[in-house]
Amino acid sequence: MFLHEVIIAGFGGQGILSAGRLIAYAGMLDGREVSFFPSYGPEMRGGTANCMVVVSDEPIASPVLNSCTALIVMNNPSLEKFESYLKKDGVLITDSSLVQQKPVRNDIRHFELPATLMASDAGNKAFSNIYLVGKLIKETGIITPESFEKALYGVLSKSKHYLIPQEMEALRAGMEY
Amino acid sequence: MGERLLMKGNEVIAEAAIRAGCRHYFGYPITPQTEIAHYMAKKMPKVGGVFLQAESEVAAINMVYGAASAGKRVMTSSSSPGISLKQEGISYASGSQLPAVVVNIMRGGPGLGGIQPSQSDYFQATKGGGHGDYHMIVLAPSSVQELYELTVDAFNLADQYRMVAMILGDGVLGQMMEVVNFRDEEPIVETDKSWCACGHGMKREHNTITSIHLDPAVLEQWNINLQNKYKTICEKEQRYEIYKCDDAEIIIVAYGSVARIAKNVVQVAREEGIKVGLLRPITLWPFPVKAFEQVMDRAKAFLTVEMSSGQMLEDVMLAVNGRKPVYFTGRMGGMIPRVDDVMAKIKEIMAG
Numbered sequence: 001m002f003l004h005e006v007i008i009a010g011f012g013g014q015g016i017l018s019a020g021r022l023i024a025y026a027g028m029l030d031g032r033e034v035s036f037f038p039s040y041g042p043e044m045r046g047g048t049a050n051c052m053v054v055v056s057d058e059p060i061a062s063p064v065l066n067s068c069t070a071l072i073v074m075n076n077p078s079l080e081k082f083e084s085y086l087k088k089d090g091v092l093i094t095d096s097s098l099v100q101q102k103p104v105r106n107d108i109r110h111f112e113l114p115a116t117l118m119a120s121d122a123g124n125k126a127f128s129n130i131y132l133v134g135k136l137i138k139e140t141g142i143i144t145p146e147s148f149e150k151a152l153y154g155v156l157s158k159s160k161h162y163l164i165p166q167e168m169e170a171l172r173a174g175m176e177y
Numbered sequence: 178m179g180e181r182l183l184m185k186g187n188e189v190i191a192e193a194a195i196r197a198g199c200r201h202y203f204g205y206p207i208t209p210q211t212e213i214a215h216y217m218a219k220k221m222p223k224v225g226g227v228f229l230q231a232e233s234e235v236a237a238i239n240m241v242y243g244a245a246s247a248g249k250r251v252m253t254s255s256s257s258p259g260i261s262l263k264q265e266g267i268s269y270a271s272g273s274q275l276p277a278v279v280v281n282i283m284r285g286g287p288g289l290g291g292i293q294p295s296q297s298d299y300f301q302a303t304k305g306g307g308h309g310d311y312h313m314i315v316l317a318p319s320s321v322q323e324l325y326e327l328t329v330d331a332f333n334l335a336d337q338y339r340m341v342a343m344i345l346g347d348g349v350l351g352q353m354m355e356v357v358n359f360r361d362e363e364p365i366v367e368t369d370k371s372w373c374a375c376g377h378g379m380k381r382e383h384n385t386i387t388s389i390h391l392d393p394a395v396l397e398q399w400n401i402n403l404q405n406k407y408k409t410i411c412e413k414e415q416r417y418e419i420y421k422c423d424d425a426e427i428i429i430v431a432y433g434s435v436a437r438i439a440k441n442v443v444q445v446a447r448e449e450g451i452k453v454g455l456l457r458p459i460t461l462w463p464f465p466v467k468a469f470e471q472v473m474d475r476a477k478a479f480l481t482v483e484m485s486s487g488q489m490l491e492d493v494m495l496a497v498n499g500r501k502p503v504y505f506t507g508r509m510g511g512m513i514p515r516v517d518d519v520m521a522k523i524k525e526i527m528a529g
Contacts (some may be wrong), residue, residue, distance in 0.1 A: 021354065025183050028356050034183065036354040040209055040292070060439035063353045101333045 002032070002057040006141040007067050007082050008129075009050035010074025010095075015129035018155075020051035020074070023133065026143040026151040027055035027107055035063035048077060055142050070140050072132045074115075076101045091139045093132055113177050119170065124163075127170040134174020145171055181358055185353045186321050187212035190280055190344065191220065193210055193328035194252050196363045197277070200226035201251040203240040205233060205259060208292045209348040210282035213254040234259040238266030238279075245275040246386045248373030250332050256348075257298050258289055261306065265467035267341055268307025272388025274403075276335035277330070279313070280344040282351040285511035293511025294348030296433060300490035302345050303462040310400055312407050314342040314414065321355035327459070334414065335367040338406060345461060347484065349434035349513070390427040410463055417465035418457040419472065421447075425454030426477040427523055430493050433457045435514060439507040442519045453524060461489070469496040476501055478526055482514055483507040502526075503512075 006023065010016045017038045024036040038051040052065045070091040075081045079094065079101050079128040086092060088107045103110055115131035137143060143151075148171060152164045184192070192200070196527040202217040216229065219230035227244075231237035237253045239512045244251035255263065270277055279300065285295040298306075302315045314334050316327040317458045322424045324346065357517075374384045390396035418436075421443055422428055431439040436457040446453035456472060478501055481490045487505045494503050506522040508514050 021183075024354060028181060028183050034356060036183070037349065038352055040348070040352045060355075060437075062434075062437040062516075063355070063436070064349060064438060064513050066517065113360060 009078030019129040026147040130170040131174035134171040191216035197332040203237040234262035238263040250372040264307040270313035296484040416459035419469040420455040422454030
């Protein structure tokens with residue numbers, strides 16, 4: 001059964017929610033069932049932010065997750081909060097430029113990626129989330145790079161379309177890291 | 178089927194209202210439903226409608242009274258504390274038999290409470306938060322697709338029965354995004370609105386829309402008429418979903434976003450060999466008592482799960498009427514029940 005339950009967590013402003021929305025959108029374009037549930041309210045404005053995304057072949061029961069198959073983490077507190085949510089053999093991806101802490105579990109698959117550093121080296125710090133999504137695609141196959149590109153065109157306003165080639169470069173760099 | 182769109186629950190409510198012919202929206206911002214107002218502010222001018230941010234929730238519901246009196250499809254939306262402010266207006270509109278749609282995207286209370294999802298306004302919605310012997314039709318969607326379909330239905334039901342219909346959702350439903358399929362054309366029910374006060378051009382007697390009847394005999398008759406209408410609705414409009422109850426020994430009763438979590442519980446329980454099903458009320462008023470008759474014989478126990486201290490629980494107990502044991506588990510204040518917690522309760526029930 002094709003079922004991916006993903007939690008993405010970090011600070012507000014890191015593109016946590018937009019990464020989740022893009023994955024859900026791409027999943028929809030792949031013809032799957034999808035749901036996206038964001039944290040909301042004061043959390044969004046500088047505090048911690050997280051979202052829960054489900055991409056599945058079956059109708060989705062709950063969009064609110066108590067466990068997940070993959071977890072992307074962009075700050076230390078989020079690792080502490082969500083590590084226990086990961087199922088056995090689940091995929092943990094941390095932005096190692098920001099997350100110094102190590103997971104305590106050894107029954108998961110952990111990948112480190114200095115996404116924020118890679119993004120600022122490449123000239124656009126705002127794309128750090130895209131590198132992490134690239135790694136997620138590589139390790140889980142939740143969506144395809146092609147559907148992600150289509151999702152970018154679907155979600156971003158026309159005035160931002162000129163950025164898409166750069167974002168796809170970031171996605172591929174994340175996949176190949 | 179039309180285009181598949183990924184949309185936020187709140188935005189879908191607003192889009193559904195416009196598709197249902199609503200051209201008048203009056204509201205006041207409050208988390209977690211503000212996207213309804215955002216969407217209306219953006220879209221209403223484009224379809225020749227009115228978006229108005231009122232000076233308060235009280236003002237907004239009274240604007241609804243005015244537009245409904247003129248025979249227009251009209252909506253307001255808010256979240257729990259704001260809905261409390263609207264109660265007087267809802268009672269007046271109910272007394273005056275005015276069709277209108279009120280959306281409550283619930284958050285934790287009482288008082289200002291918090292902004293996280295809750296279901297603690299069940300009593301207020303189904304038992305009458307305002308004064309007097311009145312009811313609203315209360316619809317409880319459980320997905321973004323259902324937010325769309327039930328919002329359209331709410332306008333039809335409000336017009337058909339000349340009463341207030343409420344969409345009762347929560348912060349999860351309002352904030353989540355799912356795929357929605359819009360129909361090419363909405364099933365809009367046209368009703369006779371010759372009762373409305375929209376100008377008579379000196380060609381007929383003027384219509385009066387009021388809830389004041391100082392003669393108790395007249396007011397009693399007015400109430401009898403209302404009650405007869407409510408009785409018809411209880412007979413004709415009960416809606417529910419019965420999910421995997423054919424062989425179920427324990428039947429979870431849950432609505433809205435909690436019913437989604439309950440579907441996860443059904444799956445997990447069945448993987449562990451425990452036969453659990455779900456009875457999901459879609460109308461909270463009228464409460465779907467008919468659904469209970471369908472599952473009563475086989476069920477060993479009912480388990481109500483809510484994001485409240487146990488409000489729908491009372492209606493479940495009335496429907497079951499002592500024939501089977503009824504249990505409860507829930508969370509409050511914006512906490513969401515976990516699958517594990519519900520499973521633990523189920524195992525506790527199984528152990529007797």
